[in-house]
Amino acid sequence: MLAPTQLVKEVYDYRELLVALTYRDIRVKYKQAVMGFLWAFCIPVLSIAAGVVVQAAMAFLQHRSLNMQQVGSVMVRSMPWSMFVGVLSGTANGILGGMGLASRIYFPRQVIPLASVLGTLFDLSISAVVVIVLLLAIPDSPLILSWNLLLVPVFLLLLLMMALGLGLIFGSANVFFRDVKYILNVILQFGIFFTPVYLFIDQLGKLGRVVIWNPVAPLLEGIASVTVGRNGVAGIESGMWPFILYSAAIAISVLYVGMATFRRTENLFAEVM
Amino acid sequence: MTEPAIQVQGLWKKFRKGELYDSLRELIPALMKKAVRGSFTGDLGNKEFWALADVTFEVARGQSLGIIGPNGAGKSTLLKVLSRIMAPNRGSYHIHGRLSSLIEIGAGFHGDLTGRENIYLNGAILGMKRREIRAKEEAIIEFSGVREFIDTPVKRYSSGMKARLGFAVAAHMDPDILLIDEVLSVGDALFRDKCLRHMHKLLNSGITVIFISHILDQVRNLCPNTVVLDKGRVVYNGPTDPAIRLYLDLLSRQADAATETVDAPVSLRNIRFLTPEGDETLEWNVEQPGLVEFEFQVHRPVGDPFVLINFSSISGIYLGTANSSHQDLKLPNRPGTCTVRFTLDPIPFGEGDYSLEFKIHDAADELRCLWGGAQALAITLRGPRRPGPMVRCDGNWTIQDQPASTRP
Numbered sequence: 001m002l003a004p005t006q007l008v009k010e011v012y013d014y015r016e017l018l019v020a021l022t023y024r025d026i027r028v029k030y031k032q033a034v035m036g037f038l039w040a041f042c043i044p045v046l047s048i049a050a051g052v053v054v055q056a057a058m059a060f061l062q063h064r065s066l067n068m069q070q071v072g073s074v075m076v077r078s079m080p081w082s083m084f085v086g087v088l089s090g091t092a093n094g095i096l097g098g099m100g101l102a103s104r105i106y107f108p109r110q111v112i113p114l115a116s117v118l119g120t121l122f123d124l125s126i127s128a129v130v131v132i133v134l135l136l137a138i139p140d141s142p143l144i145l146s147w148n149l150l151l152v153p154v155f156l157l158l159l160l161m162m163a164l165g166l167g168l169i170f171g172s173a174n175v176f177f178r179d180v181k182y183i184l185n186v187i188l189q190f191g192i193f194f195t196p197v198y199l200f201i202d203q204l205g206k207l208g209r210v211v212i213w214n215p216v217a218p219l220l221e222g223i224a225s226v227t228v229g230r231n232g233v234a235g236i237e238s239g240m241w242p243f244i245l246y247s248a249a250i251a252i253s254v255l256y257v258g259m260a261t262f263r264r265t266e267n268l269f270a271e272v273m
Numbered sequence: 274m275t276e277p278a279i280q281v282q283g284l285w286k287k288f289r290k291g292e293l294y295d296s297l298r299e300l301i302p303a304l305m306k307k308a309v310r311g312s313f314t315g316d317l318g319n320k321e322f323w324a325l326a327d328v329t330f331e332v333a334r335g336q337s338l339g340i341i342g343p344n345g346a347g348k349s350t351l352l353k354v355l356s357r358i359m360a361p362n363r364g365s366y367h368i369h370g371r372l373s374s375l376i377e378i379g380a381g382f383h384g385d386l387t388g389r390e391n392i393y394l395n396g397a398i399l400g401m402k403r404r405e406i407r408a409k410e411e412a413i414i415e416f417s418g419v420r421e422f423i424d425t426p427v428k429r430y431s432s433g434m435k436a437r438l439g440f441a442v443a444a445h446m447d448p449d450i451l452l453i454d455e456v457l458s459v460g461d462a463l464f465r466d467k468c469l470r471h472m473h474k475l476l477n478s479g480i481t482v483i484f485i486s487h488i489l490d491q492v493r494n495l496c497p498n499t500v501v502l503d504k505g506r507v508v509y510n511g512p513t514d515p516a517i518r519l520y521l522d523l524l525s526r527q528a529d530a531a532t533e534t535v536d537a538p539v540s541l542r543n544i545r546f547l548t549p550e551g552d553e554t555l556e557w558n559v560e561q562p563g564l565v566e567f568e569f570q571v572h573r574p575v576g577d578p579f580v581l582i583n584f585s586s587i588s589g590i591y592l593g594t595a596n597s598s599h600q601d602l603k604l605p606n607r608p609g610t611c612t613v614r615f616t617l618d619p620i621p622f623g624e625g626d627y628s629l630e631f632k633i634h635d636a637a638d639e640l641r642c643l644w645g646g647a648q649a650l651a652i653t654l655r656g657p658r659r660p661g662p663m664v665r666c667d668g669n670w671t672i673q674d675q676p677a678s679t680r681p
Contacts, residue, residue, distance in 0.1 A: 020397035021381075028385050104377040105398055106357040267360045 010108035018111050018118070021098075025119035037126075044127035047078045048134070054198040072135060072142030072228035073200060077220045079124070079131045080156060081197045084163045084216060085188055086120040091167025092184055095262075096174050099269045109266040113168055117160075135227075144234035148226035151236070155219045155226075155244075162215060162251040168258030172265045196220050215250040218243035276369060278450050278481035279332040279355070284364035286325040286350055286505075324350045325361070326505040334369075337482035339496035339513055341489070341520045343527060346502040348485045352376055352452045355483070370449025370481070373399060377454075379439025384428030388419060388438055391427050395442045409445045416471075417441035418464070437464055444471050450481045469494070489517050489626045521626060521651035522555055537644040538573040539633050541580070546652050547614075559656035559665075562618035565629070570610045576637030578604050582615065583630040584622070586663050592622065598636055623665050624654050 011018065030037055051074035052066075059066040094116030102109055135143045174180040192198070195216050201208040211217050222244050225236050236244065325347045332338045340348050353359045355366060356374040381398045382391050392413055396406040406413075414420050417438045419430070427435060453472075472495060476482060486492050492499060492513060499516035501509040501523070509519050547564035548554050557563040565582065579598035585591050595615060597604065605611055628651050633644040 014400070016403055017397045017400070019403075020394050024381075024383055024386065024390075024394050027390070028383055031385050101381050101398065103358060104380045105374065107398065107400070 007108075007110055011110055011114065014107050014111055017107055018115055021111065021115035022118040022122070025115060026122050029119075040123050040126040041130055043123075044079060044082065044130045045134075047082060048075050048131070051075075051078050051198040058199070058203065068138065068140045069142045069228050069230075069232075071138065073224045074198060075131050075135055076223050076227045077197045077200075079127050080159055080220060080223055081192070081195065081216075082127060083120070083124045083156070084159050085191075086124065087117055087160060087163035088167045088170070089184065089188060090116040090120040091164055092170040092174055093181065095168075095171030096181075099175055102266075102269055109269070110262070113164065113171065113262070116167075117164060142228040144227065144229045144232070146226075146234050148234045148236075151226045152223055155223045158248050158251040159216065159219050161255040162247075165251070165254035165256070165258030168262040169254075172261045175265070175269055191216075200224070212243055215247045218247045276334070277331040278334045278336075278369050279483065280367040281328055281330050281355070282365050282367075284325050284328040284351070284354060284366060285323060285362045286347075286354055286359065287321050287362045288324040288350075289320050323505045325354065328364070328502070328505070328507055330500055330507060330510055332481055332483060334481055335479045336498065337476055337484060337496045339492035339499035339516070340483060340485045340502060341487070341492060341499060341516065342502035343520075343523055345504075347505040348502055349376070349454055350505075351502070352454050352483065352485060356452055368450060372450045372452065373443070373446045373448035374452040375440075375443050375454065376452065378443050379435055382427055382435065382439065385426055387426055388417075388423040388430070389414075391438065392442055395439065399443060399446055401446060413438075413441045413445050416444065416467070433461065433464075440464075440468060444468070444475075448480060450483075451475065452483045454485045455487065489520075493517065517626065518555055518653060521653060524651050537633075538571065538575045539578050540570050540572070540644050541631050541633065542568040542570055544631060544650060546650075555651075556653045556655050557620060559620050559622070559624060559654050561620075562616050563620050563652070563654075565615045565617070567613055567631070568610055569604055569613045571605055571608050573608065575606050575643060576635045578606060578633050578643060579636050580604065580613065580615075581632040581634060583632070585628050585630065586625070590663065592627070592663060620654060621665055622654055623663055624656050625663065626651055626653050628652075 030039065052071055055070045055074055056066045059070070091113045095112055098109075098112030098115070101107075102112065135141060170180055170184050174184075194211055194214050196204070196208075196211060197220065201212055201217065201221055204211055212221075218240060222236055222240060225240065226234055229235065328347070328351060330338070340351065342348055350359070352374060353376065354361050355368065356372065356376060358376075379391075379395060381395055383394065386394065389410070392410060393403065393406055397403070401409075414423050417434075417440075419434050419438055422430065422434065427438070430438070469491065472482075476495065482495070484492065484495055496513055498511060499509075499513040500507055501516050501520050503523055508523075509516050544565065544567040545553050546555060546557065547566055548557070549561050549564065551564075569580070571578070579596065579602070581597070582595040583591065584593050584595070595617065597613075597615070604613070631645075631650070632642055635641045635643050
């Protein structure tokens with residue numbers, strides 16, 4: 001394995017390529033769509049709407065009214081979850097796509113997953129703006145302004161690391177076994193049932209005690225806790241910290257394993273393609 | 274500056290034959306089998322082979338080296354290793370200077386982007402800086418000759434236009450070392466000519482080039498020295514002319530091996546090219562007759578066989594056919610063997626390399642091919658003139674009237 005400084009230096013030397021590939025991905029994605037960039041606004045709104053419907057249904061079944069705190073909670077959870085799914089599948093599929101190029105011309109291979117991540121993050125920054133505007137605009141804004149908000153970027157970074165690490169593992173495997181793509185799709189489709197995105201841990205009852213071990217769950221719960229909080233109080237409850245540390249440990253290990261996998265297999269890519 | 278631009282030391286590269294396990298359904302049984310049989314020992318697995326075996330050579334700064342060899346000799350693999358796309362299994366190489374490779378032109382072109390956007394994308398992929406591309410954008414568009422469509426998505430381009438744009442971008446890098454694999458055959462004849470002239474210009478500017486081509490005249494024109502690869506090994510490294518002869522010889526021998534296996538009622542064997550003196554050769558002099566001798570074998574009784582020899586240029590352009598039936602030559606149609614000689618007189622082609630394809634047809638049923646050599650044989654034509662035209666258009670030039678004298 002190359003030294004990390006070497007990895008970074010290679011990417012820096014090829015930064016123009018990184019920019020060009022990212023630009024291509026973004027440009028191509030919106031080029032032939034009539035609504036163009038509007039999609040980047042519509043998709044987060046639609047996914048929030050789906051969550052609000054689920055929460056409204058829950059409220060209806062429990063004969064209570066939907067409160068703004070729950071709506072806000074759906075908002076702050078759906079964006080990070082889309083980021084997780086987007087980065088994971090973008091990286092996993094991007095590696096196979098990029099390898100076609102890598103088997104024809106030399107450039108540092110780590111540029112491929114990085115370009116996928118940057119492309120996905122571009123979409124997500126639009127989603128983030130949508131979410132922030134919505135949070136501030138809805139009546140009785142559930143957003144609680146406090147120093148706790150500084151934890152949001154930390155949680156997002158951990159999620160990003162986990163998604164990238166998993167993406168590298170699945171993506172490297174996908175180059176050799178095309179089955180992986182389908183397996184990943186199934187995992188991500190079922191994943192939402194085991195992740196507190198539209199339904200929260202405390203709404204899941206007994207199942208909640210299982211779901212909290214999903215390493216994504218503590219981070220989503222954490223983001224919700226520090227932004228919209230519970231009963232008007234923002235902050236991480238002390239019982240949550242061990243789970244958050246558990247998630248952080250998983251995120252770091254997954255990213256390490258992902259990078260090692262990618263590094264070990266990248267030399268074989270050109271021969272498999 | 275005596276340090277060579279490219280040094281290759283004992284390079285080995287292993288490849289697998291057959292399919293890789295592409296899905297888990299195939300992998301799991303394969304792994305089980307492996308576990309039962311135990312993993313293989315030794316350097317080469319049962320389905321593996323050396324695509325490059327102990328390849329060593331050097332290219333001095335400012336030199337151009339040709340690489341030729343039959344299909345599958347490892348030429349492209351070598352360039353892929355040198356351009357860092359693949360890592361060698363053993364051996365090392367040193368490259369001194371900025372390297373660019375024209376292995377696949379238009380790499381990374383995206384159909385939905387316009388020609389101009391693709392120039393920037395492709396340029397970045399080739400390692401150019403944005404500033405550098407901007408400075409050369411005009412020159413690239415001019416060179417490609419697709420200015421009219423430069424803001425049209427590339428998916429609406431013809432394949433020729435795409436290739437020209439790709440080549441134009443690649444040609445405008447300024448590398449110290451350039452690796453070229455079979456790319457000088459894009460576009461129409463006019464564009465090809467432009468590419469070749471551009472290559473000469475690059476060479477004259479002092480860059481180092483490794484050039485792979487099956488178009489032997491291009492190799493002869495661009496490279497004073499050539500390496501011949503066969504089955505991953507360097508079988509020759511030296512001046513280009515002997516290299517080309519050796520390569521053609523290799524091809525002929527392969528063709529011989531291939532014809533042995535054909536199961537047909539008649540066949541040709543021991544095809545040999547002779548000088549007028551009767552010596553075996555791989556080179557005819559254009560000013561003397563060319564002789565072909567072969568054994569004509571009949572294995573089972575046939576109707577009325579006759580032999581065809583198709584002449585083509587080495588790049589595959591069909592030039593003409595010699596037909597034994599045009600001379601009312603009756604070849605035997607009962608089992609047995611006889612030696613047949615054909616004299617091509619005078620040779621109507623210019624200097625260069627040509628390929629001859631041998632076939633036996635049945636006059637009773639002209640379309641029926643009784644036997645066809647799997648691969649063409651190659652012959653080099655030599656003469657006092659410079660290499661050039663494929664077909665000689667010789668004749669007499671005369672002035673029909675006296676020039677009208679111009680008065681002061």
